[in-house]
Amino acid sequence: MATGNILIVDDNKSVLASLELLLENEFRNVKTATRPDQIKTILTANSIDVVILDMNFSAGINNGNEGLYWLKCILKDFPSLPVVMLTAYGDVELAVNALKNGATDFILKPWDNKILVEKIKEAYNSKIKDKGSKEEKKEKPEMLVGQSKVMMQLIKMIHKVARTDANILITGENGTGKDMLAREIHRLSTRNQRSMLSVDMGAISESLFESELFGHEKGAFTNAYDCRPGKFEAANKSTLFMDEIGNLSLPLQAKLLTVLQNRNVTRIGSNKVTPVDIRLISATNKNIPEMVQEGTFREDLFYRINTIHLEVPPLRDREDDILLFINLFIRRFSAKYQRNEMRMHDQTIEKLRTYHWPGNIRELEHTIEKAVILCEGSVIRPKDILIRQNWKPQPTAVVANLEEVEKQAIESSIRYNNGNLTAAAEQLGVSRQTLYNKLKRFKL
Numbered sequence: 001m002a003t004g005n006i007l008i009v010d011d012n013k014s015v016l017a018s019l020e021l022l023l024e025n026e027f028r029n030v031k032t033a034t035r036p037d038q039i040k041t042i043l044t045a046n047s048i049d050v051v052i053l054d055m056n057f058s059a060g061i062n063n064g065n066e067g068l069y070w071l072k073c074i075l076k077d078f079p080s081l082p083v084v085m086l087t088a089y090g091d092v093e094l095a096v097n098a099l100k101n102g103a104t105d106f107i108l109k110p111w112d113n114k115i116l117v118e119k120i121k122e123a124y125n126s127k128i129k130d131k132g133s134k135e136e137k138k139e140k141p142e143m144l145v146g147q148s149k150v151m152m153q154l155i156k157m158i159h160k161v162a163r164t165d166a167n168i169l170i171t172g173e174n175g176t177g178k179d180m181l182a183r184e185i186h187r188l189s190t191r192n193q194r195s196m197l198s199v200d201m202g203a204i205s206e207s208l209f210e211s212e213l214f215g216h217e218k219g220a221f222t223n224a225y226d227c228r229p230g231k232f233e234a235a236n237k238s239t240l241f242m243d244e245i246g247n248l249s250l251p252l253q254a255k256l257l258t259v260l261q262n263r264n265v266t267r268i269g270s271n272k273v274t275p276v277d278i279r280l281i282s283a284t285n286k287n288i289p290e291m292v293q294e295g296t297f298r299e300d301l302f303y304r305i306n307t308i309h310l311e312v313p314p315l316r317d318r319e320d321d322i323l324l325f326i327n328l329f330i331r332r333f334s335a336k337y338q339r340n341e342m343r344m345h346d347q348t349i350e351k352l353r354t355y356h357w358p359g360n361i362r363e364l365e366h367t368i369e370k371a372v373i374l375c376e377g378s379v380i381r382p383k384d385i386l387i388r389q390n391w392k393p394q395p396t397a398v399v400a401n402l403e404e405v406e407k408q409a410i411e412s413s414i415r416y417n418n419g420n421l422t423a424a425a426e427q428l429g430v431s432r433q434t435l436y437n438k439l440k441r442f443k444l
């Protein structure tokens with residue numbers, strides 16, 4: 001089935017008509033415009049995959065400058081959009097100039113139909129590939145391994161398993177770097193030529209689960225205007241990272257298990273079975289064996305995703321790494337906020353080193369970002385660090401009464417979940433409303 005939306009911009013109406021006729025058999029939708037000043041409006045309102053842009057618009061001006069001007073305008077607002085230039089006056093210099101300025105390709109008028117279609121298809125495919133890799137690359141800084149013994153062992157282990165196809169389950173508290181570790185495993189794997197695909201199982205609603213993961217055909221349900229591959233198909237020959245796998249309901253666990261067992265998917269609305277070759281990495285902050293005992297996680301699914309189990313340690317168990325993280329984040333945020341030569345006062349380092357870090361590396365990262373923003377001089381002092389320094393996990397044996405135990409459990413859970421009351425309520429096994437009532441009663 002044809003996919004892809006093409007926009008052709010040329011002031012010559014007969015050129016537009018013949019290109020439209022040629023391309024509408026090959027692509028889902030072909031739009032045309034005679035004036036380049038319409039481009040931005042069209043691109044903003046439509047999901048265009050490739051633009052075919054004429055080099056010359058004003059009669060009598062054939063040096064291509066106008067085309068180059070509009071090419072730059074398009075790429076400024078839509079940097080990953082392929083633009084194929086079209087001109088009757090193309091010479092090598094003009095072609096090179098357009099390519100240097102970011103054009104994807106170049107077609108000479110009069111064109112050869114077959115070559116033109118091929119070039120536009122190539123441009124479209126380059127966008128689809130590029131989209132995946134850019135999405136994964138954006139704002140994904142490199143992983144700091146550190147020097148703590150526990151991390152060294154973990155890294156040794158991932159070097160051993162990365163190049164196999166074994167399914168991996170990564171567990172660890174929130175913010176310990178599970179997502180980052182999954183990326184590192186993919187980077188070290190034989191599948192690293194393709195981008196890793198991630199799916200947050202906690203964020204997918206029951207109704208969208210199948211279409212997101214297995215894909216759908218056009219018209220398969222209301223709003224299915226388009227056929228779309230799911231994450232499994234998109235991750236073919238690569239790695240699929242399923243984050244928050246512990247949040248899947250039992251019916252969805254059953255659907256997932258079927259696909260993992262059969263290694264093929266069927267899009268909604270289709271009978272065609274498509275084999276998929278994926279390496280699966282899953283992550284959770286939940287205790288899955290405990291969930292299996294309670295009957296909230298399927299044992300057979302657990303064994304399928306858990307060929308190798310990696311536990312990422314909490315930051316408080318990586319004391320040797322804290323200083324390295326502090327330096328990394330100071331450098332990163334000083335550069336981001338253009339604060340030159342910022343450094344930590346010794347007492348600040350001590351404050352950071354002795355804190356319990358319930359939100360782990362993410363909390364440390366945010367704490368340092370805030371400190372860099374708030375600090376007025378170039379030395380970050382303890383007062384710039386906004387954490388509750390004197391908090392330590394309390395042994396429950398020393399508390400006076402049941403109410404006190406309850407209060408401490410609530411405080412600790414809210415801290416553990418970085419202030420997320422829904423997550424805290426879930427962890428405590430009470431409703432959100434009950435948690436609110438208790439917060440009010442204990443004046444927390």
Ligand SMILES: Nc1ncnc2c1ncn2[C@@H]1O[C@H](COP(=O)(O)OP(=O)(O)OP(=O)(O)O)[C@@H](O)[C@H]1O
Pocket residue numbers: 141142143144145172173174175176177178179180181243285361362365
């Ligand atoms: N080894 C590391 N080097 C550099 N930054 C790290 C490292 N580990 C974690 N971080 C940073 O800490 C933050 C949290 O990391 P990440 O999202 O991987 O944790 P997570 O365990 O997957 O969290 P969650 O359980 O909440 O999904 C990110 O901003 C990440 O960039």
